[in-house]
Amino acid sequence: MKNRQVLLRHTVTGRPTPEDFTVSESVAPEAREGEVLVKTLYLSLDPYMGSAIKGRHMSGAVAPGGVMPGETIGRVVQSRHAKFREGDLVQTRAGWQEYAIAVAPDPHASGMAAAISRAAHPLAAAAHVPLSAYLGVLGMPGLTAYAGTLTCLEPKPGENIVTSAAAGAVGSALGQIARNMGARAIGLAGSEAKCAHVVQRFGFAACINYKKPGWQDALAAACPGGVHGYSDNSGGAVLEGVVNVLAPGGRIMLIGLMDQYNTSERLPGPALGPFIGKRARVTGFVVYDHYARLGEWRRLGATWMGEGRLAFHEERIDGLAKAPDAFSRLMAGETMGKLIVAVARE
């Protein structure tokens, strides 16, 4: 049985082209004890692969000459595992090939190890749902939209929830999820046709073409009160633009770096890869919001000071005339501790 495969020709540096890949044919493998042979029905193509072929995605690099990875839905055509029978529908990560060996899921694997393993998961498809939807809206992109909305965006009824790539698999699901939870869904997309599609097919309240000058003003107009939640897969200029119209305390969820997948150079602006990889939660803090707690802190801090559990260090300058020099040293990092000007005697 021949097995058509798509191989990566070489590590890619810029935007991928068809020439970066080779279509080759080999002989399909045989399942050994404990394995199954799966015939691929549907293969999902996703933006993260653009990072993997550059050797810098957390799911692993694709080696030159290697089979391109990817999520698939397939049918078991040969089983040497008690849990599977021929004809079973499974979801696996066969990659860009017609046949692949899979194993039973490791019950101890979790997180990324489980997600990117070559395990086959039985798929019980609902009668009214097309099989391929289990790779999209009910697969990894849909789960990204769902879990991200619940854990990062936390939309409240009436809030403006914005998504980049609104016509895409994640964005189109995310807006609908937010809308079904009572929020207003607003999309960003890269063409008028995509924007029309987002409003008409996915029922977003509005969709803004971010390639059109003035898009930030249009976004602000579509979001009275500001953007309360934003799902970003750009990692670049679109993110920076949305931050400018964020509502105070707005939530941003970083899920991808589309702007950086196509370049090997570092973009100006946020270097966000590590923030995503670390699942960082970054919060902008402004002390002016917290003055109601000043009395509480002064009581606790004074108590701790009395107990010897809170020390402080001051650098004291005598006389106002020395303030400019002291301040200049502060900004040069040459002072130590709290800088205080003693202007007059107590």
Place this chain on the structure above:
Amino acid sequence: MKNRQVLLRHTVTGRPTPEDFTVSESVAPEAREGEVLVKTLYLSLDPYMGSAIKGRHMSGAVAPGGVMPGETIGRVVQSRHAKFREGDLVQTRAGWQEYAIAVAPDPHASGMAAAISRAAHPLAAAAHVPLSAYLGVLGMPGLTAYAGTLTCLEPKPGENIVTSAAAGAVGSALGQIARNMGARAIGLAGSEAKCAHVVQRFGFAACINYKKPGWQDALAAACPGGVHGYSDNSGGAVLEGVVNVLAPGGRIMLIGLMDQYNTSERLPGPALGPFIGKRARVTGFVVYDHYARLGEWRRLGATWMGEGRLAFHEERIDGLAKAPDAFSRLMAGETMGKLIVAVARE
């Protein structure tokens, strides 16, 4: 009565020097009905002023020729307000001058408007606390450390809580607060002397000199399990370095942009000003962490699809051989919706 004042000579572009300021003398004003005249005892010098003199801090720009702003502790020397008597200790924002007019706090003001107003707040100082401490560890910098730790860093016992500028007013308080809450306090500072001071005087578990090559490795070694919480006032290279040793799900609190206060050029790397100004909460999201919810989402999503409340759109490609071209179009933003390769017939 003469009133010495420090004025800003001109809007500053680089690192401030004493020549950017003028010390001048005027006649102290008289309090009018409803006002008090306050004699400054202590003036606080803080890094945010470096941003204000460039005209880009949220508390307002300092106009050329204007009196430098700043938090002060003073004594009422003339009162024409029923709530204040001569000799009362107050905290106000007299700025860099010996005498200033203040008013009673506006009970309706809150947030930044209240924090930066020219209101005088009666100060009931504890007997064992020096007055000037109410500008530092028990003032705005201390409140920044306290409220930020509670609302952004949320340290758990045993966690590694790291602060930049650990010898400074905010950092030294923050580490001690985290330690008093059961966490391990680790500092970053810009010299060996500062680091020794942070450990000896403030009782941090460790302090790393970020100007020394290899500081990231030293930080990683000082933080087994990674950095769980990080308070950043750099907005630049130190932030990027700490993110690399962040524990998964680590919390970062952005409180200042010291690296940017001294320059008028945009630094490479994160442009974080708007994130702080908007109090943004940014979360890095990785779907691999959420596969336990896949079943939950598939049930809900399939139900919504049956009800017509969840649409999806696929672009289907027939045959594996067309995958490279389809993927290249995906990365160029030329596809619409979920891209699926139909590899074989169902």
